[in-house]
Amino acid sequence: MKISTRFSDSIHILAFIDIYQGIIPLTSNNIASSIETSPVVVRRLMSTLNKAGLINTTHGTADPELAKATKDISLYDVFLAIEGDAPLFAIDERTNPQCIVGGNIQETLNEYYHQAETAAKAKLAATSLQDIIDTIRVKQARKEALQRKKQS
Amino acid sequence: MKISTRFSDSIHILAFIDIYQGIIPLTSNNIASSIETSPVVVRRLMSTLNKAGLINTTHGTADPELAKATKDISLYDVFLAIEGDAPLFAIDERTNPQCIVGGNIQETLNEYYHQAETAAKAKLAATSLQDIIDTIRVKQARKEALQRKKQS
DNA sequence: CTATTTGTAACTTTAACTGTTACAATAGCT
DNA sequence: AGCTATTGTAACAGTTAAAGTTACAAATAG
Numbered sequence: 001m002k003i004s005t006r007f008s009d010s011i012h013i014l015a016f017i018d019i020y021q022g023i024i025p026l027t028s029n030n031i032a033s034s035i036e037t038s039p040v041v042v043r044r045l046m047s048t049l050n051k052a053g054l055i056n057t058t059h060g061t062a063d064p065e066l067a068k069a070t071k072d073i074s075l076y077d078v079f080l081a082i083e084g085d086a087p088l089f090a091i092d093e094r095t096n097p098q099c100i101v102g103g104n105i106q107e108t109l110n111e112y113y114h115q116a117e118t119a120a121k122a123k124l125a126a127t128s129l130q131d132i133i134d135t136i137r138v139k140q141a142r143k144e145a146l147q148r149k150k151q152s
Numbered sequence: 153m154k155i156s157t158r159f160s161d162s163i164h165i166l167a168f169i170d171i172y173q174g175i176i177p178l179t180s181n182n183i184a185s186s187i188e189t190s191p192v193v194v195r196r197l198m199s200t201l202n203k204a205g206l207i208n209t210t211h212g213t214a215d216p217e218l219a220k221a222t223k224d225i226s227l228y229d230v231f232l233a234i235e236g237d238a239p240l241f242a243i244d245e246r247t248n249p250q251c252i253v254g255g256n257i258q259e260t261l262n263e264y265y266h267q268a269e270t271a272a273k274a275k276l277a278a279t280s281l282q283d284i285i286d287t288i289r290v291k292q293a294r295k296e297a298l299q300r301k302k303q304s
Numbered sequence: 305c306t307a308t309t310t311g312t313a314a315c316t317t318t319a320a321c322t323g324t325t326a327c328a329a330t331a332g333c334t
Numbered sequence: 335a336g337c338t339a340t341t342g343t344a345a346c347a348g349t350t351a352a353a354g355t356t357a358c359a360a361a362t363a364g
Contacts, residue, residue, distance in 0.1 A: 001155050001156045001159065001235070001238070001240070001243055002153075002155070002156075002238065002239070002240060002241075003240065003241045004153070004242055004244055004352060004353085005243070005244040005352085005353085006352080007241060007242075008241070008242060008244045008257070008261055008355090009244055010252045011241050011257070011261065011305085012244070012257050014246065014252045014254055015253050015257065017253075018244045019253055020253075024330060025308070027310090028309075028310070029309090033248060033251075034247065034248045034251040034254040035244065035247055035248070035254065036246045036247055036248050036254070037353080037354080038353085038354055038355070039309095039310095040312090040354075040355075040356090041355095042309095042355065043309095043310060043312085044311085044312080046310085046311095047310085047311060047312080057310075057311090058310080058361085058362075059229070059310050059311065059360065059361050059362080060308080060310055060311095060360070060361030060362035060363080061308090061309065061310075061361080061362055061363075062308085062309065062310085063306055066191065068268075072227055073328095075264065085166055088161070088240050088272065089159060090155040090156060090157045090159070090160060090176050090286075091157070091160050091212075092157035092161055092164070092187065093276075094185055094188045094225060095164065095188055095189050096185060096186045097186075097187065098189070098342070099186040100172075100288065100289075100292050101164060101167050101168045101171055101172075101186055101288060102164070102186040102187065102188070103292070103295070104288040104291040104292050104295075105160070105163070105164050105167065105284075105288060107287050107291060108284055108287040109160055109163065109284070111278075111287065112227065112275075112279050112283070112284070112287075115275045115279075116273075116275035116276050117270040117272065118235055119271040119272050119274065119275045120240065120268040120271050120272035120276065121268075123264075123268035123271045124268050127264050127267075131264070132257075132260055132261070132264070134353085135260040135263065135264075136252065136253060136256040136260050137252075137256060138313090139256040139260060140255070140256050140260060143255070143256075149265045153319055153320050153350075153351050153352055154319085154320055154321045154322080154323080154349075154350045154351055154352090155321080155323085155351080156320080156321060157322090158322095160322080162324080176345090178342090179339085179340070182341080182343070189322080189323080190322085190323055190324070191340095191341095192323075192324070192325090192342095192343090193322070193323070195340095195341060195342060196342085196343085197345085198341085198342095199341085199342060199343080200342085209342090210329040210331075210338055210340095210341080211328080211329065211330050211331080211337080211340085211341050211342065212329070212341055212342095213331055213332075213339090213341075214340065214341085229360095232364075237310090254357090271320080274306090277332095279324030293358065
């Protein structure tokens with residue numbers, strides 16, 4: 001059950017690259033301090049995103065770039081890159097094949113779980129990195145407006 | 153971390169109760185041998201299902217009963233009983249609030265993840281224990297038919 | 305050619321789930 | 335009443351996957 005924070009952290013990295021490119025150097029160190037994790041963890045994830053064709057990195061130099069436009073990268077693309085075909089619901093692979101239930105429940109649950117997973121993945125596929133960035137910017141603008149109010 | 157099969161095992165228990173009631177004694181031991189786990193694990197799950205009002209158990213005696221008709225128990229009812237509001241996608245709770253991305257990504261992902269989770273949960277809600285049992289029985293009948301063929 | 309950075313391997317730590325042991329509490333039977 | 339089987343739970347041990355750490359080779363840029 002439960003998808004690891006790698007998925008969330010990967011979206012974080014992609015949004016960070018888009019928002020901070022040209023503003024600060026996009027080193028694994030700088031990205032790591034935004035996620036509050038270690039640079040190695042960031043490099044691991046970026047390496048995976050690179051191999052999946054979502055970003056372009058260069059060995060030895062900072063400043064990775066998004067390989068596609070933000071509107072053309074969906075959350076499902078990121079999910080696939082990081083988690084592959086990992087299921088959202090875990091099937092117990094060790095049930096008694098002699099039993100009517102134990103012998104058929106795995107295949108059965110697999111069918112229904114697959115339907116639920118597909119529904120969730122469709123939503124992820126319908127959400128782009130641009131949507132995420134837009135939402136982040138709206139929330140940030142709201143925060144800043146509120147803070148200006150307090151100060152006056 | 154380690155993925156949980158409690159949800160699947162709980163559906164297994166419910167299906168087992170319905171299919172084997174009156175045929176074999178529904179002890180935690182018998183159920184455990186179908187799931188290939190220990191009786192204590194089964195009792196733990198059954199205790200939770202009991203408290204959630206999905207089954208009725210009696211301390212000291214075997215043969216728990218489903219508290220509702222199989223068509224009136226949905227997979228989402230079971231999920232809620234076992235997992236509560238546990239999210240399917242983990243948000244990294246520790247990101248840098250000073251950063252535009254780190255300070256807004258949690259809320260942002262929460263919104264989009266919630267959409268995906270709701271879509272998945274809707275599918276679970278649309279699937280009843282009766283659907284699961286029907287599918288198990290069809291698969292079992294198919295297996296038995298195939299075996300008869302081999303023998304002749 | 306030096307400083308910086310990525311990429312990766314190997315290892316440790318941490319968190320959560322699964323399994324085990326133990327035992328009190330309850331029910332049903334004789 | 336006493337015996338047996340069973341549930342319900344607590345406490346603990348074992349297992350597994352993720353996250354973090356250390357170390358270092360390989361690549362780039364000045």
